[in-house]
Amino acid sequence: MTGIRSNRSFALSVLSLALAFSGPAAAQEAAIRIGAVLPVTGKESKIGSAYKQATEFAVKEVNDAGGLDVGGKRMKIDLALLDDTSDASRSEQLVEQLMAQQKVHAVIGGYGSQLVQAQSVVPDRYGIPYVSGGAGATSIYGRSKWVFGVLSPVENLASTQMDFLSDLVAQGKLKKPLKIALLIENTEHGKDFQKGVKDYAKAHPEFSVVLDESFELYAPDFKPLLGRVAAAKADLFMCDAHLEDFISMQRTYTQMGLYHQMVTYGARGADEAGRKALGAATDYIFASGWWSDLLPYPQVKAFTAKWKAAAGSAPQWYHATAYETVRVLFAAIQKAGSLNPEAIRAALAGIELKDSILPGGVLKFTKTGQAVLPFVVTQNKPDGKVDIVWPKEARTGEAVAPMPKG
Amino acid sequence: MTSKRALEAAGMLAVAGALYFAPSFLERGTLNDLWSVALAVVLASSWNLLGGFAGQVSIGYSAFLGIGAYTTVLLALQGTPPVLTLPLGALLAAGFSVIIGYPTFRLRGPYFTIATIGVGEAVRVVASSLSFAGGASGLRMPAGSYDFESNFRSMTLLAVALVWIALAISRSAFGSALSAVRQDIDAAEALGVNSTRLKVTVHALSAALVGLAGGLFAINFQYVSPGSVFDFRLSLTIVLMPIVGGVGTVAGPVLGAILFGWLQLKLLSIPALLSSSLFIYGALLIAVMLFEPKGLLGLVRRLWARRLRRFYIDA
Numbered sequence: 001m002t003g004i005r006s007n008r009s010f011a012l013s014v015l016s017l018a019l020a021f022s023g024p025a026a027a028q029e030a031a032i033r034i035g036a037v038l039p040v041t042g043k044e045s046k047i048g049s050a051y052k053q054a055t056e057f058a059v060k061e062v063n064d065a066g067g068l069d070v071g072g073k074r075m076k077i078d079l080a081l082l083d084d085t086s087d088a089s090r091s092e093q094l095v096e097q098l099m100a101q102q103k104v105h106a107v108i109g110g111y112g113s114q115l116v117q118a119q120s121v122v123p124d125r126y127g128i129p130y131v132s133g134g135a136g137a138t139s140i141y142g143r144s145k146w147v148f149g150v151l152s153p154v155e156n157l158a159s160t161q162m163d164f165l166s167d168l169v170a171q172g173k174l175k176k177p178l179k180i181a182l183l184i185e186n187t188e189h190g191k192d193f194q195k196g197v198k199d200y201a202k203a204h205p206e207f208s209v210v211l212d213e214s215f216e217l218y219a220p221d222f223k224p225l226l227g228r229v230a231a232a233k234a235d236l237f238m239c240d241a242h243l244e245d246f247i248s249m250q251r252t253y254t255q256m257g258l259y260h261q262m263v264t265y266g267a268r269g270a271d272e273a274g275r276k277a278l279g280a281a282t283d284y285i286f287a288s289g290w291w292s293d294l295l296p297y298p299q300v301k302a303f304t305a306k307w308k309a310a311a312g313s314a315p316q317w318y319h320a321t322a323y324e325t326v327r328v329l330f331a332a333i334q335k336a337g338s339l340n341p342e343a344i345r346a347a348l349a350g351i352e353l354k355d356s357i358l359p360g361g362v363l364k365f366t367k368t369g370q371a372v373l374p375f376v377v378t379q380n381k382p383d384g385k386v387d388i389v390w391p392k393e394a395r396t397g398e399a400v401a402p403m404p405k406g
Numbered sequence: 407m408t409s410k411r412a413l414e415a416a417g418m419l420a421v422a423g424a425l426y427f428a429p430s431f432l433e434r435g436t437l438n439d440l441w442s443v444a445l446a447v448v449l450a451s452s453w454n455l456l457g458g459f460a461g462q463v464s465i466g467y468s469a470f471l472g473i474g475a476y477t478t479v480l481l482a483l484q485g486t487p488p489v490l491t492l493p494l495g496a497l498l499a500a501g502f503s504v505i506i507g508y509p510t511f512r513l514r515g516p517y518f519t520i521a522t523i524g525v526g527e528a529v530r531v532v533a534s535s536l537s538f539a540g541g542a543s544g545l546r547m548p549a550g551s552y553d554f555e556s557n558f559r560s561m562t563l564l565a566v567a568l569v570w571i572a573l574a575i576s577r578s579a580f581g582s583a584l585s586a587v588r589q590d591i592d593a594a595e596a597l598g599v600n601s602t603r604l605k606v607t608v609h610a611l612s613a614a615l616v617g618l619a620g621g622l623f624a625i626n627f628q629y630v631s632p633g634s635v636f637d638f639r640l641s642l643t644i645v646l647m648p649i650v651g652g653v654g655t656v657a658g659p660v661l662g663a664i665l666f667g668w669l670q671l672k673l674l675s676i677p678a679l680l681s682s683s684l685f686i687y688g689a690l691l692i693a694v695m696l697f698e699p700k701g702l703l704g705l706v707r708r709l710w711a712r713r714l715r716r717f718y719i720d721a
Contacts (some may be wrong), residue, residue, distance in 0.1 A: 087633065087634065087637065087639070088544070088629070088631050088633050088634035089623075089627060089634035089635070090670075092627055092629065093438075093442065096438055097438070098436070100433075100434045100438055101435030101437035101438075113543060114542060114543050114631055114633060116542065117543060117546070117629060117631070118544075118629045118634065120633065121546065121627070121628040121629050125552070125554070137543070139543075139546075141551065142545075173566075185542065186534060186535060186537075186541035186542045186543075187541060187542045188543040189542040190541075191541075191543075214530065214535075214541065215532070215543040216534045216535060216542060232676075314424070346491065395632070
């Protein structure tokens with residue numbers, strides 16, 4: 001009797017829980033269903049939240065203007081933005097949920113190469129276009145015709161920085177030969193940066209890499225690693241790090257009293273969060289960004305002004321790339337003139353967004369699906385100022401090299 | 407007794423049959439949800455063999471999932487058909503459980519639990535630093551290795567098989583010995599039970615099953631990274647599911663897994679509940695500890711018994 005009772009009670013509880021598995025309410029057919037999965041909480045939340053803010057801003061802008069023109073019909077955007085809590089497998093699950101259950105017409109990908117890497121396996125299964133604005137690792141692209149990325153390759157970021165350093169040598173500001181201490185996070189992002197620097201150094205004998213080490217993402221303590229950097233007696237310190245690691249490592253670097261003629265953390269340096277956390281310790285660091293509000297395009301000025309009016313602060317590179325990701329997707333939907341996934345994908349593959357706010361002014365995708373745009377190099381100056389110091393034609397100030405001591 | 411077992415066997419066969427044919431009549435989104443719940447059932451029920459039946463609370467089970475997953479990806483990248491990598495992943499996970507089992511089972515209670523946390527974290531750090539394993543970025547499965555329907559059938563049938571394994575163990579002499587170890591390890595040893603060998607054996611069995619699930623996880627997700635398979639939060643969730651459902655029982659971990667699977671799949675898709683999953687898990691755990699130590703299954707049994715009493719009294 002007890003066994004039968006427990007079997008019945010178990011069956012009842014399973015049944016009641018199974019009933020809870022009802023699908024979501026059907027979304028309005030009159031709207032364009034766009035999904036987005038971002039790390040709003042967890043380790044990547046600082047920049048993930050910024051991506052969320054900019055994505056919602058871009059969608060609101062379009063909806064406030066009456067929506068998109070899709071084949072002669074005005075349609076509003078229905079955005080389903082989900083938080084993956086910076087967890088790769090959850091990130092993938094949520095993209096799958098958006099495509100399989102919420103039947104979205106397209107998905108805006110996340111931030112962080114390791115999260116986007118996980119998400120990027122899903123679009124091929126469902127044949128739904130996917131555009132990421134937050135992953136520059138080249139290994140993500142070229143595997144699926146449905147995956148597109150707005151961030152230019154990290155390898156190009158590194159080679160742009162090396163071009164900038166070569167120019168400083170040509171100007172006589174830095175004396176050759178120059179020894180580089182190279183640190184990278186142990187990710188595809190880091191490996192691309194490492195390849196960019198090392199390939200350049202191989203082709204340019206005035207540079208040599210005297211220390212080449214990797215570190216764990218979100219490492220708790222950088223002292224031993226920076227001890228080896230000090231022992232390498234390099235002239236230049238080049239590191240590729242995420243925002244959290246940049247803040248933690250540069251704090252330790254400063255506490256240890258290290259000095260190099262030039263210091264970079266890849267794309268990090270000019271970030272508002274980093275400057276707030278580190279203050280003067282970020283002065284003269286140079287960075288290669290995917291965007292800068294100092295770019296001399298009218299569309300950049302217009303974007304910066306409307307962002308400041310809406311958000312109350314200056315936009316950062318991640319706001320701009322997130323905004324542009326939404327814009328390029330919407331432009332492709334309008335160009336496709338339908339919500340057919342293949343039509344949107346084909347439109348994305350052939351799109352040329354000619355008023356882009358990103359460097360170069362034109363956003364388009366290569367055959368692998370990744371955009372390849374020029375980088376700008378910025379250098380932090382005292383009192384929170386930043387200048388574009390490379391390329392020459394976009395320069396807003398002179399590069400200070402070598403960095404002043406103390 | 408025989409009819410009860412026949413009923414159970416028929417029930418399990420019916421569930422297995424329904425799950426086997428589910429891809430032909432359920433839509434993909436529902437199948438994805440069922441796959442996730444099946445994985446949760448496998449993880450919770452496997453953990454319950456050691457944590458519930460033998461009373462050894464390990465918080466390092468994500469290590470076994472990761473070993474199975476990485477074995478599958480690394481071998482598949484070398485050209486091995488993914489399905490052939492699954493037994494090896496299970497074997498490696500079991501082997502690793504034996505290696506860590508012998509020293510850690512010398513510890514008791516919270517000391518054993520703390521040691522397993524250390525093991526789990528150490529495996530994650532090592533995996534993050536191995537270049538051939540892709541470092542923190544992880545690895546992707548080779549193209550053409552994805553077959554959802556067969557993966558769905560494998561994972562759901564593994565879940566059903568695990569319930570059957572747990573049921574069989576709970577009724578066996580092996581299960582009685584595990585129960586004796588859980589209740590009083592010194593008394594069990596005095597009666598001739600070799601507790602260390604017993605714990606190592608059940609640890610290896612549950613690790614192998616989790617390793618097997620890890621291989622299926624890798625094939626389904628097509629991507630593994632230390633952050634996704636060696637995550638401490640995953641290890642914690644594996645422990646919470648049986649505790650909330652009803653630790654030490656056969657049905658409890660299944661109920662806990664269904665509940666957690668539902669929470670994970672549904673609540674996370676509601677923007678207002680962003681990042682609240684850990685809060686909800688914590689609240690559930692506190693509620694269970696305070697009001698129903700036998701878990702969800704205990705609650706359901708109590709309510710059902712009360713209903714039956716009322717029915718008979720009213721009648």
